[in-house]
Amino acid sequence: MDKLQISTSGPLKGEVNISGAKNASLPILAATLLADGIMTIENVPHLKDVTTMLGLLGRMGVELTVDESTHIDIDPTRIQRFVAPYDLVKTMRASILVLGPMLARYGEAEVSLPGGCAIGSRPVNLHIEGLQRMGAQISVEGGYIRARAKRLKGATINLDIVTVTGTENLLMAATLAEGTTVIENAAREPEVVDLANCLIAMGAKIEGAGSATIRIQGVSSLQGCRYRVLPDRIETGTFLVAAAMTRGHVKTKNTCAHELDAVLLKLQEAGADISRGEDWIELDMHGQRPRAVDIHTAPYPAFPTDMQAQFTALNAVAEGVGTITETVFENRFMHAQELRRMGADISLEHNTAIIRGVEKLVAAPVMATDLRASASLIVAGLVAEGDTVVDRIYHLDRGYECIEEKLQALGARIRRIH
């Protein structure tokens, strides 16, 4: 199994190109199931999760052509099977995103029920209840969600909890339902907006994506289109934290600055000098050690849970004491135990981590437990004394495109050990 070795690196310096967003690519690839014609999706990152989603579509009979420059042509009209099997869903929970489109377009879907995962129990009850409100007959048997509907009917759905993939599943399903669907307490994440924009390009009638109320007027069919996925805000944020921790000066390019407002505010509080344009962000620490920051995660536009682990690592080497409160997932502090093995001073009280910054972390063998936890161990490894070896990096390959190459280009000493 591959590992990463990260050696003490100086301040990161230079420019880095940001890839397309994983969490926008996955729902958009699922949305291609709704089309009556060929879809071309651009700026899709080369990631394990994307390969899994393409594998899932392929098994259903969808025809796919993937070229070198991250364009994917998808012909969903040959679909023969309406099943997302356990062996794929267990490796990627986002497989649940095919449930809404399959049911809306073909009237049937069978999707393995995702289990718990390293960051929380992550149920999908709101996806199921929302589809039931739209008239679907759903049973859960033998670990599978079995859904049927002649044609879904528009409904008002008030989500008890803000759920990103839940909103996306219902949004996709509603595009082909009869009548109007209103999703209240919808997720406002940029990836939801990107999905909505892709659906609109396919002919869907959607208003309010990006707000808490999304209104969808069902149409009878959607056509194929060409769509470019938005940049990955979490990848952007991860490189900026790496730059801040190493007291460096880095420009992230081909990104979307306004989607990172909450993260940039915290980096400024940590002492970073930030300048930004529409599609770039530049961070300069002027050689200074970061200051500890307090963070409270919550759905967009608040501070994203997907940046929490990286800021835990930043606080670990910052000046002062920072607290991090995780409100989205109940078990997202596995990285704290691993960072402690590198000398971080972190205590946990319920869903809050109290981090007292230390002058230096010391390299240790550590284990990645989920995608963002892996990122936190890598950025910690950049400033730790000695050679840090991160095991189980398959988590990292699920969500960061060419991370070693991109970090190396900024001066990081990182290599993959096969």
Ligand code: EPU
């Ligand atoms: N929840 C329920 N019932 C549901 C759905 C969600 O109780 O039916 C709860 C969850 O257990 C959680 C909260 O609602 O406590 C929010 O979860 P959400 O459904 O928003 O998460 P998700 O859609 O499964 C997406 C991202 C995650 C990201 C979260 C939160 C994708 C493919 N995944 O997950 O990304 O952390 O939203 O922003 O979009 C990652 O990229 O590393 C990652 C985990």
